[in-house]
Amino acid sequence: MSDETKKSPEYKRVLLKVSGEALMGNGPSGVDPEMVDMVAADIAAVAATGVQVCLVVGGGNIFRGLAAAAKGMDRAQGDYAGMLATVINALMLQNALERNGVETRVMTAIQMASIAEPYIRRRAVRHMEKGRVVIFAAGTGNPFFTTDTAAALRANEMECDALLKGTQVDGVYSADPRRNPDAERYAQLTYMDVLSRDLNVMDAAAISLARENHLPIIVFNMHAPGAFGAVMRGEGRFTRIIEAG
Ligand SMILES: Nc1ncnc2c1ncn2[C@@H]1O[C@H](COP(=O)(O)OP(=O)(O)OP(=O)(O)O)[C@@H](O)[C@H]1O
Numbered sequence: 554m555s556d557e558t559k560k561s562p563e564y565k566r567v568l569l570k571v572s573g574e575a576l577m578g579n580g581p582s583g584v585d586p587e588m589v590d591m592v593a594a595d596i597a598a599v600a601a602t603g604v605q606v607c608l609v610v611g612g613g614n615i616f617r618g619l620a621a622a623a624k625g626m627d628r629a630q631g632d633y634a635g636m637l638a639t640v641i642n643a644l645m646l647q648n649a650l651e652r653n654g655v656e657t658r659v660m661t662a663i664q665m666a667s668i669a670e671p672y673i674r675r676r677a678v679r680h681m682e683k684g685r686v687v688i689f690a691a692g693t694g695n696p697f698f699t700t701d702t703a704a705a706l707r708a709n710e711m712e713c714d715a716l717l718k719g720t721q722v723d724g725v726y727s728a729d730p731r732r733n734p735d736a737e738r739y740a741q742l743t744y745m746d747v748l749s750r751d752l753n754v755m756d757a758a759a760i761s762l763a764r765e766n767h768l769p770i771i772v773f774n775m776h777a778p779g780a781f782g783a784v785m786r787g788e789g790r791f792t793r794i795i796e797a798g
C-alpha cells in the first residue's frame with residue numbers, strides 16, 4: 554500500500570474538473586500523452602483511497618466556441634464543436650485511467666451510443682458506488698455554456714462534497730496571474746467575492762450554481778504529479794471558495 558492509500562480522505566465523493574488546457578502539457582495545443590498519463594495516475598491514486606471520483610473534462614486545448622465565433626463562425630455551431638472536443642479528451646483520459654487499472658465509464662450529454670453511455674443521473678451514481686470513475690463528456694449538452702458550468706451542474710446532481718478545479722494556476726488571484734505577475738493569490742474566498750470582484754478563474758454561472766447549492770470549490774494547479782491527491786489531503790497550494798463564515 555502506498556503512502557497515498559494509507560491516508561483517510563476528507564471527502565467521500567468529489568468531482569474533478571480537468572481543464573482541457575491542462576492536458577496540453579507544455580505544447581501549444583492538443584493533448585500531451587505524458588501529461589494525460591500523469592493526470593490519470595493522480596486520479597487513480599485518489600480513487601484507490603476509496604473516494605468516489607467523477608470527472609468533467611474541458612475542451613479548450615482543442616476548440617472553443619467563443620474563440621471560433623470571434624472569427625465569424627456561428628456561436629452555437631462552434632459550441633457544439635467545442636463539446637465534441639471534450640469527448641476526445643474524455644476518451645484519451647479514459648484510456649489512460651484504464652492503463653492505470655481504474656474501472657471507468659464515459660457518459661455523454663449528447664448521445665453517441667457507439668462510443669459512450671448516455672448521461673443518466675441515477676446510473677452515474679450507481680457506477681460511482683461500484684467504484685468506477687465516471688467521466689462526464691460533452692459538457693451540459695447545450696451551447697452557450699462551459700465545462701465549468703457542466704462541472705458545477707454534475708457535482709450538484711451527484712451530491713458531491715466538493716468541486717475541484719484542476720487548472721494552470723495554483724488558485725484564484727486578484728487578477729489573471731498569467732497576465733499580471735503582481736496579482737495576489739487568495740487562500741480562501743466567498744462565492745460573492747469571486748462574483749463581485751469578477752475573478753475570472755471560473756465563469757459566473759458555475760460559481761452561482763455552486764453557491765446556491767453550498768458546494769465548496771477548490772482551485773489548484775494540475776501540473777505537478779500528485780497534485781490532486783495532495784489537495785484531497787489538504788496539502789499544497791490552492792484556493793477554497795465557500796460561503797462566508
Ligand atoms: N482571477 C484569476 N485567478 C486565477 N486565474 C485566473 C483569474 N482570471 C483569469 N484566470 C485564468 O483562468 C484560467 C482558468 O481557466 P482554464 O484554463 O482552466 O479554462 P477552462 O475554460 O476552465 O478550461 P479549458 O482549458 O478546457 O478551456 C487560468 O489559466 C488563468 O489564467
Ligand SMILES: O=c1ccn([C@@H]2O[C@H](COP(=O)(O)O)[C@@H](O)[C@H]2O)c(=O)[nH]1
Pocket residue numbers: 573610611612613614616617618619631632633634635636637638639691692693694695696697698699700701703
Ligand atoms: O456545456 C457546454 C460545455 C462546453 N461547450 C463548448 O465547448 C467548449 C470547450 O469547453 P471549455 O469549458 O471551454 O473547456 C466551450 O468553449 C464551448 O464552446 C458548450 O457549448 N456547452
